Every structure is written in C-alpha cells, then in structure tokens.
Amino acid sequence: MTTSRQDVSLGMPQLPATPYPAEVRARLDADAKEVLARYPGSRSALLPLLHLVQSEEGYVSRTGMAFCAETLDLTTAEVTAVATFYSMYRRRPSGDYQVGVCTNTLCAVMGGDAIFDTLKEHLGVGNNETTEDGKVTLEHIECNAACDFAPVVMVNWEFFDNQTPESATRLVDDLIAGRTVEPTRGAPLCSYKETARILAGFPDERPGAVEATGGAGPASLIGLKLAKGEALPKARVVSPRAGQPRDAQPHDPSPSEHLSSHDAPQQTSASDPEHPAGPAAEEGE
Amino acid sequence: MTLAAEIDHNGTSPEKLLAPVLSAFWDQPDSWTLDTYRRHEGYEGLRKALAMAPDDLIAYVKDSGLRGRGGAGFPTGMKWQFIPQGDGKPHYLVVNADESEPGTCKDIPLLFANPHSLIEGIVIACYAIRSSHAFIYLRGEVVPVLRRLHEAVREAYEAGYLGTNILGSGLDLELTVHAGAGAYICGEETALLDSLEGRRGQPRLRPPFPAVAGLYACPTVVNNVESIASVPAILNKGKDWFKSMGSEKSPGFTLYSLSGHVTSPGQYEAPLGITLRQLLDMSGGMRAGHRLKFWTPGGSSTPMFTEEHLDVPLDYEGVGAAGSMLGTKALQCFDETTCVVRAVTRWTEFYAHESCGKCTPCREGTYWLVQLLRDIEAGKGEMADLDKLNDIADNINGKSFCALGDGAASPIFSSLKYFREEYEQHITGKGCPFDPARSTAWADDKNTDGKNAHRGVNA
Numbered sequence: 001m002t003t004s005r006q007d008v009s010l011g012m013p014q015l016p017a018t019p020y021p022a023e024v025r026a027r028l029d030a031d032a033k034e035v036l037a038r039y040p041g042s043r044s045a046l047l048p049l050l051h052l053v054q055s056e057e058g059y060v061s062r063t064g065m066a067f068c069a070e071t072l073d074l075t076t077a078e079v080t081a082v083a084t085f086y087s088m089y090r091r092r093p094s095g096d097y098q099v100g101v102c103t104n105t106l107c108a109v110m111g112g113d114a115i116f117d118t119l120k121e122h123l124g125v126g127n128n129e130t131t132e133d134g135k136v137t138l139e140h141i142e143c144n145a146a147c148d149f150a151p152v153v154m155v156n157w158e159f160f161d162n163q164t165p166e167s168a169t170r171l172v173d174d175l176i177a178g179r180t181v182e183p184t185r186g187a188p189l190c191s192y193k194e195t196a197r198i199l200a201g202f203p204d205e206r207p208g209a210v211e212a213t214g215g216a217g218p219a220s221l222i223g224l225k226l227a228k229g230e231a232l233p234k235a236r237v238v239s240p241r242a243g244q245p246r247d248a249q250p251h252d253p254s255p256s257e258h259l260s261s262h263d264a265p266q267q268t269s270a271s272d273p274e275h276p277a278g279p280a281a282e283e284g285e
Numbered sequence: 286m287t288l289a290a291e292i293d294h295n296g297t298s299p300e301k302l303l304a305p306v307l308s309a310f311w312d313q314p315d316s317w318t319l320d321t322y323r324r325h326e327g328y329e330g331l332r333k334a335l336a337m338a339p340d341d342l343i344a345y346v347k348d349s350g351l352r353g354r355g356g357a358g359f360p361t362g363m364k365w366q367f368i369p370q371g372d373g374k375p376h377y378l379v380v381n382a383d384e385s386e387p388g389t390c391k392d393i394p395l396l397f398a399n400p401h402s403l404i405e406g407i408v409i410a411c412y413a414i415r416s417s418h419a420f421i422y423l424r425g426e427v428v429p430v431l432r433r434l435h436e437a438v439r440e441a442y443e444a445g446y447l448g449t450n451i452l453g454s455g456l457d458l459e460l461t462v463h464a465g466a467g468a469y470i471c472g473e474e475t476a477l478l479d480s481l482e483g484r485r486g487q488p489r490l491r492p493p494f495p496a497v498a499g500l501y502a503c504p505t506v507v508n509n510v511e512s513i514a515s516v517p518a519i520l521n522k523g524k525d526w527f528k529s530m531g532s533e534k535s536p537g538f539t540l541y542s543l544s545g546h547v548t549s550p551g552q553y554e555a556p557l558g559i560t561l562r563q564l565l566d567m568s569g570g571m572r573a574g575h576r577l578k579f580w581t582p583g584g585s586s587t588p589m590f591t592e593e594h595l596d597v598p599l600d601y602e603g604v605g606a607a608g609s610m611l612g613t614k615a616l617q618c619f620d621e622t623t624c625v626v627r628a629v630t631r632w633t634e635f636y637a638h639e640s641c642g643k644c645t646p647c648r649e650g651t652y653w654l655v656q657l658l659r660d661i662e663a664g665k666g667e668m669a670d671l672d673k674l675n676d677i678a679d680n681i682n683g684k685s686f687c688a689l690g691d692g693a694a695s696p697i698f699s700s701l702k703y704f705r706e707e708y709e710q711h712i713t714g715k716g717c718p719f720d721p722a723r724s725t726a727w728a729d730d731k732n733t734d735g736k737n738a739h740r741g742v743n744a
Contacts, residue, residue: 038463041482043482043484044463044482045483047465047466047480047483048463048464051425072483082485085486085641086486087466087468088426088465088467089466103631104631104632105585105617106388109623109724110545110725110726111726142385142469142635143387143635144426145385145427146393147387147390147544147545147615148394148550148551150550150726157425157426158428162726164726187428198432199466201464203439204432209432213429215311215313215315215317216312216316216397217397218551219549219550219552220311220394220397220398221308221312221552222549222568223303223308223541223552224312224552226299226300226553227300227304
C-alpha cells in the first residue's frame with residue numbers, strides 16, 4: 001500500500017462518500033428490498049447488505065456503507081462500527097481469489113504453518129496482501145470447521161482439504177494462470193464478488209453448483225463405514241493435488257516469527273514516521 | 286495407548302460401538318436432497334410431532350433427555366419449556382450454526398451431507414414453541430454449506446414442509462438462512478442475537494435470558510444445529526429408543542470428531558459415553574510410530590487431557606468428573622512431536638484475535654497472555670512468567686462477561702497442570718526443543734528424503 005497525500009489527516013472531516021451511479025443504485029435497491037423482506041426487523045438486513053455491497057465492489061467501500069446506512073435509516077458511524085467488527089468484510093480492494101490458510105493450532109501443527117510460509121515466499125506477499133496482478137490475496141484464517149481434513153486451505157470460502165506446501169503452490173499457480181481449479185468440497189470457483197452475493201442470501205444459480213463434489217467428504221464417512229463393518233480405509237485421505245512428487249523443502253520457521261503478529265499493536269504515526277496516516281485515515285480509501 | 290492399536294482390542298466391534306443416525310445415509314448418492322432424505326424416513330418425525338399437542342411435544346423431548354450439543358449440554362426440551370406461552374409476542378427459533386470453536390467440525394459436515402435433518406427439526410421445534418419464524422445463523426466462511434442450505438430450504442418450501450399450513454396442520458413457518466461475517470464470538474448465543482439484529486456481535490447481560498427477551502426482545506430459543514437435527518429421529522423412533530443409548534443423564538447418540546495425529550480422522554457417530562481409547566482402537570490408533578501426548582475432549586476451550594484420560598467416558602458427567610467439559614466432542618489429538626507451548630500459544634492468539642472487546646478481563650487478559658506465551662515459546666521467558674500466566678488466566682476465568690473468556694483460560698490452566706515441565710524447558714533451554722517439521726501430516730511420508738525428519742534439537 002502506498003501512502004498518498006490524501007491519507008494524511010489534516011484534521012479536516014472526510015467528505016461524504018461518492019454515491020453509486022444511478023443504474024448500480026437501482027439494481028442494489030431492488031436486491032436490498034429482497035433482503036429486507038426476509039427479516040421482521042430491518043436492521044437485521046445489515047450483515048447481508050454489507051455482503052451485497054462487497055459483491056458490487058469486492059470490498060466494503062465508504063460508498064457501500066453509505067448505501068447501507070441510507071437503506072436502513074442508520075448513521076454511517078453505526079454501519080462502520082459493524083463493518084469493521086467482522087473479519088469477512090474487506091476494507092480495501094483485494095484480489096479475485098482469497099486464499100486463506102488455516103493456521104489455528106491443529107491445522108498449523110499438521111502443516112498449515114509450512115503451507116502459509118511457502119505461499120508467502122512463493123507469492124512474495126505477506127498476510128492480507130495481494131499479488132501485483134490483483135489475482136490472489138493471501139491470508140491466514142482461523143479454524144474453519146474442517147479439522148478432520150487438516151491442513152485446510154480455503155479459496156473464496158470453498159474447501160481445499162488435506163493440503164501440502166506443494167499442492168497449495170500448484171493451487172495458487174493455477175489461480176494466477178487462470179486454469180480451472182476445483183475444490184475438494186464445494187463448487188467450481190467463482191470470483192470473490194460472486195461469492196459475496198451468495199453470502200448476501202442470493203442462491204448460486206450456476207447449474208451443477210449445489211451438487212458439485214458430491215456428498216460428504218471421505219473423512220466424514222469413516223465412522224459410518226466402520227459401523228457398517230466395512231474395512232478400514234488403508235491410507236489417510238489425500239487430495240488429488242498431493243499425488244505428485246514433491247520437492248524436499250526444508251522448513252525452519254523461526255520461533256520469533258508469529259503468524260498472528262498483526263494482532264500486536266500497530267505502529268502509529270507517532271512511532272512510525274514512514275506511515276504518517278493514523279487509524280482515522282485508514283478508514284478511508 | 287498402543288502405537289498402532291488393533292481393531293477389536295477390547296473385544297467390541299465398531300459395529301456395536303458406533304450408532305450412525307444423523308450420518309446413517311451420508312454415503313448415499315445425493316444425500317443432501319429431499320428425495321434421499323425422504324427415502325430414509327425423512328419428515329416422518331414431523332408427522333408424528335404434528336399429531337401431538339405442542340405442550341406434549343415439549344414434554345416428550347424433555348423426557349427423551351436430549352441435551353444441547355453445542356457445548357453447554359443444557360436440556361433441549363427445558364429450553365423450549367421456558368418460552369412463555371400466550372404472551373401475545375412473536376416467538377423465534379434461532380439455530381446456532383456458527384461452528385467456530387477450534388477443533389469443532391461436526392455441524393458443517395452434517396449440514397453439507399444432510400441439511401434436511403436440521404430443517405425437519407426446526408419445523409418440529411417451531412410447532413412446539415409456537416414460532417412462525419425461524420433463523421439459521423450459519424457462519425459465513427462455509428459457502429458450500431450455505432449453497433446446500435439455500436437449496437434444501439427451497440425444496441422444503443416447495444414440498445410444503447415450510448410456508449403456510451404445513452402438512453395441513455395449520456402451522457405457518459418462515460425459515461431464513463442468515464450468513465454471518467466472520468466472528469467467533471457470534472457462537473455465544475446472546476452475541477449471536479445481537480449480530481442477527483445487525484449489530485456488532487457482543488454478548489448481552491443475562492438475565493433477561495433469550496427465552497424471555499431474545500431476538501427483537503421476544504421469547505427466543507437458541508439451539509445448536511446437532512441438537513435440533515437430533516429431534517426428528519427421537520420423534521420417529523421414540524424416546525425409549527433414544528434413551529437406550531448413552532447413560533441416564535447423557536442419553537442418546539452424538540457426533541464425535543476425531544482429528545489430528547490419528548490414522549483415521551473423521552466423524553464417528555456413537556452413543557454418548559464411548560471413550561477415546563475405543564474410538565482410536567477401532568480406527569487404527571494414532572499415526573504409526575507415535576504416541577498420544579495431549580487431546581481436547583470438546584474443542585480448545587475445554588481443558589486438555591492426556592494419555593491418562595483415554596478411558597474417560599465421553600459424556601457430560603464423565604468428562605466433567607475428569608476435570609474438563611464434553612463441549613463439542615471435538616477430539617483433537619496431538620502426538621509426542623507436538624510442542625504444547627506452541628499449541629497453547631496459537632490457541633491464545635486465536636482468543637486474543639476473537640475477543641470482542643466488550644469486557645476488560647478478556648480483551649486485556651488475552652493480549653497479555655499472548656505476549657508472555659510468545660516470549661516463552663521463543664526462549665525469552667522467565668520462570669516467574671509461568672505464575673504470571675496462571676494469574677492472568679485466573680483473572681479472566683469467571684470474571685469475564687461471557688463464557689468465551691473462561692474458554693481462553695482453559696488451555697493455559699490445563700497445559701500448566703500437565704506440562705509445566707515443558708514450559709520450564711523452553712525457559713531454561715532458551716528455545717523450543719521441538720521441530721515443527723516432525724508434526725506435519727507428511728512428516729513420516731516414505732517418499733520424502735527424510736531431510737525434514739531429523740533436524741529437530743530433540744529428534
């Protein structure tokens with residue numbers, strides 16, 4: 001992220017956000033009406049509406065938040081307070097594909113840390129950063145309820161189970177090259193914006209999306225197979241991507257490097273003259 | 286624990302020990318569709334429920350002894366009974382599908398493979414508590430599950446299981462699928478309600494409890510996915526059948542999620558009270574050549590166990606008596622290659638990241654725990670830090686606004702109890718004696734050149 005002059009706070013209040021163009025606004029108004037109709041109380045529509053504006057621009061912009069505020073008769077401050085609380089709302093433009101590596105304890109221990117380190121090096125980006133071509137945003141994510149498929153990588157919130165550093169590297173290479181990528185559980189990838197629309201409560205209309213990758217994943221069926229007296233699966237579940245030979249890659253994470261280092265206090269303008277923008281300016285674009 | 290346990294070690298076969306109910310037809314083609322569900326007695330429980338009076342239905346579920354599967358184990362029927370009737374207010378059912386507790390992975394596969402069991406349970410519950418609008422609060426990060434829920438709800442409306450005058454009973458019910466936006470705290474029921482009302486997910490002061498003033502300040506039942514999805518089978522097969530499984534105080538079947546350094550991670554549906562030893566024995570044990578070191582009975586917020594707890598019956602009373610909680614039955618197993626300080630540090634970073642910020646003990650306490658733990662893991666800690674860890678955890682536990690603070694203290698207390706020496710090793714040895722490469726899923730693969738496997742200080 002470069003720091004532009006506009007990011008420097010001069011004590012002037014920000015100007016109101018630019019509104020959506022009329023045709024965008026008309027389309028979003030129609031969608032918003034549908035969302036509101038689902039709830040007895042209008043404010044309940046705020047989370048889906050934030051997903052909706054994210055599906056328009058790929059992130060939650062000030063324009064998007066102003067739209068939500070106007071639609072629900074809230075202040076922009078009320079909307080901002082909510083939008084900044086939840087980790088799925090992006091606050092700046094990001095890549096078409098969000099690659100999230102689970103680094104919560106179980107996945108981390110099973111190899112998530114190694115996968116995340118490999119991808120950082122391979123893509124040349126850090127946590128929550130986007131490749132220069134705008135394709136991939138890399139981040140580490142928390143437990144995604146798929147521990148029996150560890151280590152897990154999510155791309156646009158579809159499951160890529162039982163990953164290795166090699167399979168994950170091929171995965172991001174395929175994404176960047178525009179090759180078709182299929183999750184182990186989930187539908188063929190759509191863009192981050194299209195994913196956000198599903199999250200806003202608009203069903204995926206693509207033919208075959210619901211049934212893609214079939215029923216329960218292999219690990220989910222192990223207990224059932226045993227209960228039916230079927231033989232124990234010989235090998236652990238390995239994704240097709242892990243089948244190819246892998247390079248022996250020495251992995252030596254320094255104990256002082258921590259994945260959650262972003263949770264440490266951020267440098268502010270007082271301590272970091274390189275980045276004079278304080279938290280107030282970071283809210284804007 | 287034997288290294289690679291043999292099947293039938295205890296003379297009991299998996300066929301007898303396991304009891305697939307919710308997972309019984311996950312292996313069938315198109316298991317998530319209404320057609321497949323109906324072929325497996327789907328919506329039969331609903332027919333039986335609609336033939337009963339709502340109060341009798343509540344009493345029936347209460348008599349079955351079904352307890353909440355989301356962690357706390359509160360009797361489901363009793364939650365329904367707390368809803369004041371004839372109060373003139375709308376009543377709501379909110380299903381907690383915000384499965385985010387580290388290690389927990391049962392509701393997501395359940396909804397992916399068999400979403401109609403939840404929808405049928407919702408209709409039954411709403412009939413019982415006289416609700417005409419229910420919500421499924423699904424965590425947002427699981428789009429494949431969201432897709433199937435959208436489709437299952439559409440199918441259910443089309444077939445007349447949702448909407449107006451359901452199966453001619455006069456019951457009207459709207460069901461809204463609501464996707465969250467990434468916040469662990471929303472699994473806490475009152476934070477979930479605030480989130481569903483379009484606010485930051487922060488817990489509410491109780492009382493008033495949701496049963497009196499929940500969603501939109503109206504009487505609300507908040508139940509876990511698995512609790513509600515278990516109801517149709519209880520109605521269909523009878524409460525006596527249900528009570529024939531498990532123990533008197535913890536009756537019934539449930540999903541156990543085995544993960545980590547085991548030969549066969551996955552879902553195992555069994556009567557309550559099965560032990561980890563039985564589950565490991567039937568499924569190939571720990572990965573070959575390794576020993577169990579520590580495990581969680583129900584997610585990272587439940588105090589960890591060790592090898593000595595292999596025979597603890599995994600039901601509410603058994604796990605409680607052994608000093609932990611059944612929680613979500615997320616059996617995360619770690620072998621001897623795993624550094625317990627690293628594991629606890631990472632969990633604590635999670636709690637610090639997910640602390641909602643409402644109360645000081647949790648917000649500040651988790652932050653300082655992380656600082657201390659990072660130093661200890663990196664070999665920069667002092668012995669006094671261990672008591673400080675304990676002290677800070679003690680200031681979070683029982684003093685924070687909601688139970689998630691208590692959860693953050695659990696791994697600290699339990700790891701210090703069982704593995705204090707390992708913390709001390711990090712301090713005296715000025716570093717971590719473990720090689721993370723040896724813990725990975727591929728560490729023992731034969732086709733690697735072994736380069737990774739022998740670099741550890743302690744190897």
